[in-house]
Amino acid sequence: MPCLRGLTLTALIAALAAAPDTAHAQSVDDNAVASANDAFGQSVGNERVGIYSAEEVRGFSPVDAGNTRIEGLYFAPVAALMQRLVQGSRVRVGLTAQGYPFPAPTGIVDYDLNAAETARQLSFSLERGQFGSITGNADVRLGVADDLIAYAGGTIRRQNRHEGGNFRSHIVSAGLQYRLAEGGSLTGFFGLTRTYDDEAAPSIFPGGDYLPPEIERTAMIGQSWAQRDHTQTVAGAVLKLPRGQWLFEAGVFAAERDADANFTDLFNAMRLDGTTANRVMVIDPDNIDRVLSGEIRAARVFGTAALAHRLTFSLRGKRGERVFGGAQRVSLGESSLLFADERPQPVFAFGPDDRDSVALSTAGIGYAITRSGLFSVDLSLSLSDYRKTIDLAAASAPADSHDTPFTGSITGNVTPVAGLTLYGGFVRGFEEVPVAPANASNRGEAPPAIRTEQADVGLRYEISPSLNLVAGLFSITKPYFNVDGTSVYRELGSSSNRGIELSLSGSLAPGLTVVLGTVLIDASISGELVDNGTIGSRPVGSVRRRSTLNLDWRLDGGASPLSFDVAVESYSERVGNSANSLLVPAREVLDLGMRYRFQLAATRALLRLQVANIFNDYSWGVTSNGSFQYTHSRRLLAELRFDF
Secondary structure, eight states: OOOOOOOHHHHHHHHHHOOSOOOOOOOOOHHHHHSSSSSSOOOETEEEEOOOOOOOTTTTTTHHHHHHHHEEEOOOSSSSOOOEEEEEEEOGGGGGGSSSOOOOOEEEEEEETTTOOOOOEEEEEEEEEEGGGGEEEEEEEEETTEEEEEEEEEEEEEEETSSSSSEEEEEEEEEEEEEEEGOOEEEEEEEEEEEEEEEOOOEEEEESOOOOOOOOOOOOOSSOOEEEEEEEEEEEEEEEEEEETTEEEEEEEEEEEEEEOEEEEEEEEEOSEEEEEEEEEEOOOOOOEEEEEEEEEEEEEOOOSSSEEEEEEEEEEEEEEEEOOEEEEEEEEEEEEESSOOOOOOOOOOOOEEEEEEEEEEEEEEEEEETTTTEEEEEEEEEEEEEEEOEEEEEEEOOOEOOOOOEEEEEEEEETTTTEEEEEEEEEEOOOOOOOOTTSTTTTOOOOOOEEEEEEOOHHHHHHHHEEEEEEEEEEEEEEEEEOOOOOEEEEEOOOOOOOEEEEEEEETEEEEEEEEEOOOOOOOOSHHHHHSSSSSOOTBBEEEEEEEEEEEEEHHSSSEEEEEEEEEEOOOOEEESOOOEEEEOOEEEEEEEEEEEEEETTEEEEEEEEEEETOOOOEOOOOOEEEEEOOOOOOEEEEEOOO
8 A cells, every 4th residue: 555755845846746636727825615605516726625516416417417607608518627728616506506597407517717817827837646647737827918818728747547557648728818898808718638548447347245355556457458549629718798787698619529549448247356257348439529509698687776687588509419339349258356467459340330419509588686685586497499319320210309398497595684594496407318338238329308307495594704504405306317237228217316415614713714515315216127126216326425524724813824724525325236235335535734835036836735535545436337446545645836
């Protein structure tokens, strides 16, 4: 097991930095804990706090559902948005989604563009991350003219992964912001990520009600020739134009992901001793996923300061196309997880490609009325036109689906007494479904979009002017998709996630900030396969509880250059298979860190150190399709930031 080595400031400066595996130049003042408004999910650069993230909100993925925004405007991603393009993101759910135009049942992740930042910046860094990973970053933001800011950045990385193997990547990003009259702006941006030599780690599927054996961390047990190669690009423009009582906004975004080489190492029906009779490599080349999306929105505010009205008109849509399929499945036969079981590279023989296309257009109208300090009510209605065509090479004709869903929301809050706000709402949405996973016989297929519903109620209590408590109840229903007993990914029933979420955030004392969150979820499935005992009543990968605690203590009442931080993450047992007969044990992870701010001539600097997973917890993560991979080991993360 890895151990912690002695550190000296001289060694750190000699290495320049040993940092988390990120691709974002941050400001010396960036601190996700200190800037968090609640515990529901917020990121600043490479730091993240809260119980939710872009990957999971209330048990579902807002990215998979298509509920992502850039600067508040509709954006349809093809993959997680590259971090270098954004300053940070915020999960909008419950009370934080109120007043937000056109909320969504699975929550919304809203990204703030790095190119939209107006502060001048020049930064360089060299990072030495986990297990000898090396990353170099460079960022520059400067004023080309009084009303024009230009930004450019780049990253070169060689990443050694905790599950064995490594990869290389290059990232470039650039942007311009032109400041218009009356506070308006026009922002354009572009980002590209190329990842290659990315060795696929095995996806482990136990053959019974037992966990995989403990595998040596960082040991390479995949196939050296199974190297993935993909390129992702995102480009777009955002216009914000205030005109009197009107605010006009528009955004257009183009996203594309080209997977020239893709490998999935399926370790099927693993035995108790870590062996299998059926190790399968899925080789899937030349996949393309591209989407053009955007939104045009006009909002008018009228009334008085005491009673304000807002009327919002929106047109949003997307057009996407995918090339997938043609994969080759190669059986490697008997194999083991406990050593590098290298096999000769097979001769590749791919089948014909499959294709699908999707077009979505949505017209929406929203109305809000607010009486300052007393109440607020938001209503929205949307009508969509959705078309999807799936053209499978094995089918005699393309399959078409067409839907015209009518969706809407009503949310509101009331403040009966000073410091106490009660809120509630109902949202009906229309969302995408994740594509079929690698262990499905119809790998890569994307089902048509689905209807979803959410209801929630709760309260916010101001314990002090700088400390807030939020507590809420929620219920989300949607169709449930997963792999059935014949390995086909399809709708298996309906799912219902009901839960309680708690957030405590703010200042406990001068210099001492807390972000504490807990979510308790009763995730259940219903339908014919549950009734006949084919699958259990809980979704694979679900947990009943997740809790996070972040403390940031800056000495001398917040005036000291030195601060310390604590992060605790705790999970209850996780469902490990579709029969619900295997549970992954509960786990707790503790991270300890510190920050030291200092001056080098005219340059402000920050030294950031953190020991993650300080007790070296060895646990297992489980995806929604039942694949197991072990968690990160204890590791030292460090970072040196400069603001020139």
